[in-house]
Amino acid sequence: MNIYVKIAYTFLGLMIVLNWGMLMRVTFRKIGARMAGRHGVPFRQPWIDLIKNIAVRTTLTHGVMFYLGPVFRFSGAVGLFLFMPILFGKEAWMNFSFEGDLVLILYFQLFGMLGMALGAGEGGQPHSAIGISRGLAQHAAVELPMTMGIIALAIQYQTLSISEIVAAQQGGFLHWSFFTNPVASAAIMLSALGAFGYSPFNLVKAPNEIPIGPPTEYHGTYLGVLMTSGNILGVMETILFMNLVFGGATNWFELIIKSFLIYFYAVFVGMVFPRFRIEQSVAWFFKIPLLLGFIAILMYSF
Amino acid sequence: MEFINLGNIGLIIGFLLIIVGFWGVLTQKNIIKIIIGFSILNTGINLLIVSLGYVKGKTAPIIDATIATEGNYNVADKIVDPVPQALVLTAIVIGFGITALMLAYAMKLYKAKKSLEINKFNDLKW
C-alpha cells in the first residue's frame, strides 16, 4: 500500500476518531445532566462550539509559547493516534504504528502535556501554573501503577509491540489480558481513571476549577484546537486500554462498543465519587493501584 | 650473704634513689622540688654507673707505686673498670648543665606568674 493511500486512510481514521470523541463527550454530558435532573446540551453542541471557536474574530496572545502550547497539545494527540494500531489485522488502520512501540506511546503522551504546561505558563496567570503543577504531580502518580501494569503485560507477552499484544489476545474474550492477567489489568484500569481525568481526579480541569488550570487563558482558535485534541486524546486513551486489556478491536463496530464502555466506566466512577484534593489523589494512586502493580510484577519476578 | 658487696648495694641504692627521684618528679607541685627530684634521679643513675664498674676487691684506676712497678704498667688485674668512671663524669656535667638551665627557667617562670606551682603554667594545652 503506497504512502499516499496510507495517509488518506490515516486522515479518514483521524476524522472518525475525532467525531466519535465529540459524540461520546456530548453523550456523557447529557447523561450527567439527566442524572442531575437537567435537560442538558443538544447533541450538536460540540460541533457548534468547535466551529464557533475557530471562527472567532478577535484573538489575544501572550507570546510565542502561548500559542505553541495548543500546537504541542494537538501534535501530541495526533501523534498518539498515528503511532497506535487502531484495528487489529486491518493493515489500512494500523496507521504508523510500525514506527514505534509501546514505549513510544507511553512517552508520547507527555509531549502534549509539556506543550500545554508551557503554553499556559506564558499566559502569566498564576492560577494556570497552579493547575499545571497539580496536573504534573497527579500524572507522575498515575504513571507509576499504570506502567507497572503495562510492563507486567509486556513481560507476559514478551513484547513491547502493541499489535503483537493484541494478536496474543485474539480468539475469544477469555484470552483478553483482563482475564489472563487480572491483576495487571486492574492496576492499569484503576490508574486509567487518573489518565481520563474525570472526578475524583479532575482537580485540574473540572468545570468549577476552570479559573484554575490551563484552559483559563485560552479562547477562540486556541480553545478550538485544544478541544479537538482533547477529544482525540480521550478516544486514543480508550483505544490504548482496549488494545492492552480488552483484546483490541477487529472492526470499527467493536472499537466503538469497547471504547464507549471503557469511557463509560471512567465517567461512571466520576459520577459517583467526589473530587480529591491533589495530595489525596496522589496518595490514592500510591495505595491500591501501586500495590496491584507491584503484585503484577512480582508474579513475573520469580 | 652473697649480695652484701659494693656492686649489689650500689645497684640497689641506685635504683631506690631513681625511684625516689621519679616519685618527687611526678608528685611534687613545686618546680624547685621537681628540680631537686631530678638531681636525686641523676644521682641514682650515677651511682648505678659506678657500681656497674666495680670489680670485686680492686682499687681505683690510677697507676701509682702501690699497684704498678717501674716499666710494667699492666694493671689489668688490680683496678676497677675506668670507663664507667669516665662516663659518670660526663653524666654529672650534663646533669649540672640541665639543672642550671632548669633553675634559670624556674627564676623566669616565677617572675612571670609569681608562683612556682607547675600546674599554673598550662597556657598551652589540648
Next chain:
Amino acid sequence: MLKNTLMTLVLLVMAYLFYGLYDGYELRDSLSGISEHFATKGAEEVGAANLVTAVVVTYRGFDTLGEVTILFLTASIIAFFLKLKDEDFEKTIEHRDTSELLETASKILIPVIFLFGIYVFINGHLTPGGGFQGGAIIATGVALMILANPNIKLNYNVIHWVESISGVSFVIIGILGILLAGGFLDNKIIGLGKFGELFSAGAIPIIYSFVGLKVGAEISNILNKYQKSQKEL
C-alpha cells in the same frame, strides 16, 4: 587518693622493670671488654697515670668535647635568657650586708681556692681530678666572692676572653690531632714524655688546663648571671 594509688602502681611497675635489670647483674671479678685493654695498654698508649683521665681526655675525648659544649650551651642560653634590660642593668639592690667573718675569710681563701683549682686540673693526668673538677673548684671561689660582696661587678671581658680562647684552642688542638697525629683530639701531637711526670701524657695536661679554665669561666658566668638577674624583680 586515686592519684596516689596510680603513682604507687607506676613506681611498683618501674621497680619491677629495674628488678629485671638487677636480676641480670652479677658481680665481676675481672675486667672485660675495652676496659681490659685500657688497663693493660692504657699506660703506654696515652701515658697518663690516671687511666680515667686517659679515657676521658683521649680515648673518649670526643665525649669530653661534648661535655664542654653542653656547659658552654647552658652558659650562652642563660646569658640571653637572663639578660637584663638596660634600665634594670644600672639598678643596685640593697643586700643585707655580709658578715665580717665571711668577708675576711673570702679575702684569705679565694686565692688559695683558685690555686687549688689550678693544681687539680694541671695534675689531672696523674692524680684524681682534672679539668672539670678544677674548673668547678675555681667557680666555688667565684661563688664565694659573690657571697662576700653581692654587688661585686665581675669583669665580663676577662671571663669571655678566657672562655673563648680556651674553647677555641681546645678545638684547635683537636684539629692538630688530625693533621699531626692519629685523629681528632689525639694527644700524641707532642711526645708522651716520661710516665708519671708533670709534663707527660702528651697534650692531656694542656687540654685539661683549657678545659679547667673554660669550665671555671662558664660556671662563674652562670653564677654571675643568677646574681644579676635578681635586679629584674
Next chain:
Amino acid sequence: MVTPIYIVATALGVGFAIGVLNKLGRNFTGGLVLTAIAFMTFISFQWFAGFYSGNQLPEYIFTAGFQPPLSINLLMGPFEAFFSLMVNAIGLVGGIYMFNSLKERGSNAQVVYLILLMGLNVMIMTRDIFNLFVFMEIASISIAGLILLESGTRSMGAGFKYILATSVISSFLLIGVIFAYYFVGSLNIDDLITSNLHLVKGGSIAIFLIMMAVILELKPFPANGWGLDVYEGSDAGLSAVISGASASASLYVLYKLMAIAGPEWNYYISLLGAITFVGSNLLGIKQENTRRMLGYSSIGQLGLLTLIIGFKDILGENTIYIAFGILISHYLAKAGLFWLSGIIKSKGLKGWSVVRKHPFFLFLMGTFVFALIGFPPFPSFFAKWTLVMDLTATGNIAWVVAILFGSMMEAVYLFRWLGYAIKAENDHIEPVKIEWSKIIPVWIAALSLYGIGYYTAQLSEIGSGINFIPFLFVAVLLALDFLPIFIKNTLAIAGMAYYFYTVYPSLDNLRLIFEVIFMVGGILALIAGYAYKGTRSGFYPVAILMYAGLTGIIEANTTLEFFYGWELMTAGSYFLIIRGKRSMPHGLSYMLFSIGGAYALLAAFGMAQVSQISSDLDIINHITYLPQWAYGLLIAGFLTKTASVGLHIWLPGAHGEAESDVSPMVSAILLKAGVFGLVLALIGMGAADNQFSGLAYTLGWVGAITALVGNLMAVFQEDAKRLLAYSSIGQLGYIVFALAIMTHLGWLTAFTYSINHFMYKAILFLTIGAVVLRVGTHDMYKMGGLISRMPFAFIAVLIGIIALSGVPPLSGFAGKWLFYNAVLDKGWYFQGIIVFFAGGIAFLYLWRLIHTIFLGQLKDNHRNVKDISIWFAIPIYILIMGIMVFSVKPEWVLQPLGEILAPYFPNGQVNWVAGSASTALGYWSGTKVFITVVGVFAIAFAFLAISTRKAHKLKQFDIVFSGERPDRPETTHIAWNVFAGFYKAVWPATIPLVEKFWDKVTEMLHDTAGFTRRIYSGNGQAYMLHLVLFVLVTYLVIIGG
C-alpha cells in the same frame, strides 16, 4: 673530600670564638654563623654527591688515633650523608629565615642555633652509643634554649615542659646505655649489634630502655603533649627546624639502633608508629590554632615514617624509596608551612584568609598542603602508592586501613584550613608586610618539592612512564596568570585542542568516547569563559589541571598512571569548585569524599597486584585476591565521583555554588570520569552471570535508588543550579543502573545516557549559568517571564528539557527506549520501575525550571536585562546541533556504539534495518518518528499561525500576588513550594537520611578527638607521667609478659 669531623670542628670553633668576636656586632656574628652552616652544608653535600655518583665508599672517622671500640668513631655512609645534608640544608635556609629573630636575641642565640645543628649532625653520624646520648642532650638543650626566642610565658612554659620531658627520656636512655655497656663491655654500636645483647638475661631490658628513649624522642602518641606545646609555643623558624631537622635526625637514630634491637622489635615499632599516625591526625581535626595543628600533623607524619621503617624487612629495597618520598615531602612541606605561619601572624586558622590578598602565598600553601596529603606530582604521592601496593601485596590489609584512615583525618583538617584560607568570611583583612629573608626560604621549599617530585617519579620504573607534559602546560599558565582572560582562554583552548589532536589516534574506541566528552566538552565549556572580564586570576591553571587529570585517566596504561590522573583531576576540580562564592564547605566535603574514594581505589589496585606482579592497568581484569572486596572497593571508589546515593551529599552544593561556566565542567564532564572508571571496573568483573553478579545486582539497586532520590530532591529545590545539580545525581543514577545490567542493551543504554547527559546537562547548566550572570540570583522565584527578554536562552532550555525528559522525538527518547528493552530482557523489573518513576518525576522539576524562570510574570528589576552572552550562546547552540543530529539520525551514534560494545557483550545486540532499530522485544525508527512528529507539528503550527495572525499581543499587568502584598511575598508566589501537594504525599521519601548519617559520623569523630585531646592538660608533670606510663605500659606489653 673534607672529612666530616670538620662539621664539628667548624661549629665549635666558630661557636667558642664568637664569645669574643661579638664585639664586632650582631650582623657580623650572624653572617659568620651562616657561613659556618654553609660550610657544613657543603661538606655533607659533597659526601652525598659522592655517594650518589656511586664512586664513594662509606668511611669511618676515628678520633683520638685509636681504633673503635677503644675510641669514639663516626660513620659517613650514604644515609648519614643524606640525613646530615637534610639537617644542614634546612639549617642554612632556616638560618636565613630566622636571621632577624636570632639577631635580636644576640650572638649567644646565634651560637646556640649553630650548635643545635652540630649536635644533630653528630647524632646522625656517631657509632658510639654513649656519645649518641651526649649529643642528643646537646640537641635537646639547645632546642630548650631556642624556644626562648619567642618571648612570653607561653613559650617559657613550653620550654620548661620540654626540658622536663627530655630529662625523663634521657634518664631512661642513660640507664639503658650503661647496662648495655655492662653486658657487652663496649659502647660501640657495631659491637652491640654483633653481641646478641637481647639474648643476655637483662640485656633485652637494656635494649628496651634504649629503644623507648629513641622512640619517645619521636613524640609518639599519646606521650607527646610536650612536643605539641613546643610546636605551638616556639618561633616559627624553630618549629620548622625541629620538625625538619631534629625529627629527621631522631628518626635516623631509631633506624640506626634498630639493628641492635633485632627484627622482633620491628612489629612493635610499626605498631607504635601506626598508633601515633592515626591518633595525632584524629586529634588534629579539633585544632583551631595553626601551629598546634601543624604540630599534630608533623607528629603524625613521623609516626607514619616509624611505621614504614618498622616494615623494612617486609618492604625490602622499596623501604628507602618509600621512606625517602614521604620524609622529603614532609620535610619540605612542613618547613614551608611553619615558615608561612611565621609570616602570616594570625594564630587561628580563620585568620589565614589573609593569603587571599597574596595569590602567591595561596599557591605556596596549596603546594605544601597537597604535598602533605600525597597528591601528585609530589614525592609523597609515589611513596604512598608504593607503600600501599607493597603492604597489600604482602597481605597487611589492616595496616593499609590504618594508614589510609590516618591520611583521611589529616586531609580533613588540612583542607578545612586551606578552605578557610581561600574562602572564609573575614571582613578586616590587611595584607601582611613581606620580608624577603622570610619569603625566599618558603619559595625554595616549594620549588624543590616540585623538582624532587619529578625526580621521584623517574626513580620508579612505572613512575617514569608518567606524562608530565600537561603539567608543564599548567605551570606555564600559572606563570602567565597576570595576562587578560582573552589571551589565556585562547591559549588554554588551543592547548587542549592540540593535545586532543595528538592523542586521539592512540586511543581505542571505548576510550575515545570519553576523551571526546572530556576534551571537546572542555573546549566548549572554556569558550564560555570569554564572557568574563579582567584576568580571572588562578582559574586557568586549575581548570587545565583538571583536564590534564581527565585525559590522564583516559591514556593511563598502568594503575599508577590512572591513579595519578585521578588525583590531578581531583585537585584541579577542588580548586575550580571552591572558586564559587559560598562553596567553601562544599569544596571541603567534595575533597573529603574524593580522597576517600581515591583511597578505596588505592587499596583495590593494591589487592589487584597481589596475584599478578604487574603494574599494567589490565590487572584489574583478573583480580584473584579477595576479588569481591577488591571490585567492591573499586566500584565504591568510582561511585564517590558519580555521586551515587549515600556518597552524593557533596554534589548539590559543589555544583550549585560553582561559577557559571564551572558548573557544566564539573557536572556534564567531570562526573563522566566516575562513569569511565565504573566501565573499566565492570569490564574487569566480566560478563553478567559469574561470581560477581551479586555485586552488579547491588550496584543496580544503588543506581535505581540514586535516580529516584536525586530526581525527587530536585523537585523541591528553590535554587535553579541546585535543582540541576540534583538532577545530575539522578541522571548518573540511570547510568550506573544501566551499567550494572551488564548486557549489551544495558551498556548501550548507559553510553547513550552518558552522551546525552553530557550534551543536555551542559546546555542547561551553561544557559542557566548565563542567565544567572545576567539576573544575579540563583533563586527561581526571583525570576520569571524572561522568555520575552532572552528568547535564545529559552529555546536552549526548552530543547534541553525535552531531551532530558526523554519525550520523543528528541534524542532523550533513544535512551528510554533502550532502557525498557534492557530492563525487560534482564528481568530487573522493580529497579526498572523505580527508574521509570524517577523519569516521571524529572518532568516535574523540568517544568518548574523552565516555567518559573522563563514564563509567568516578568519581574520589575528584569525589565531590561539583555539576552545571554554570545560566548555562552555559541557552545550552547553547538551542543543543540549535536542533540538535533542525534535525534534525526540516532543510528549514526547508536550503531557504532553497538559495534564498540560488541566485543564485551556479543549477545543480544540491536539489529538495524534501514535506520529502524529492533530488539527481541520492540522496535523503533527514530528518523521516521522525527519526521512524522515534526510534520504534524508543522501543520498544526501553520494552521494556528494563520488563523491567529491578527491576534492582539497582551501587555503584562501585575497579577503576581493576586492583588495583595504579604510580608513574605515569595510564599504567595506560585513558584514558591509549588509542589506542596505532591510533597505532602511523598515527603517520607525526602528525609535527608544520608546527610544525617554523615553528620553523625563527623560529630562522632569530633567528639572522640575532643575527648581524647584532654589528656594534654598542659601540665608539664602530667606530660612526664605520660612518658613514664608509655614506657611502663609498653614494657608490660613487650617484655613483662
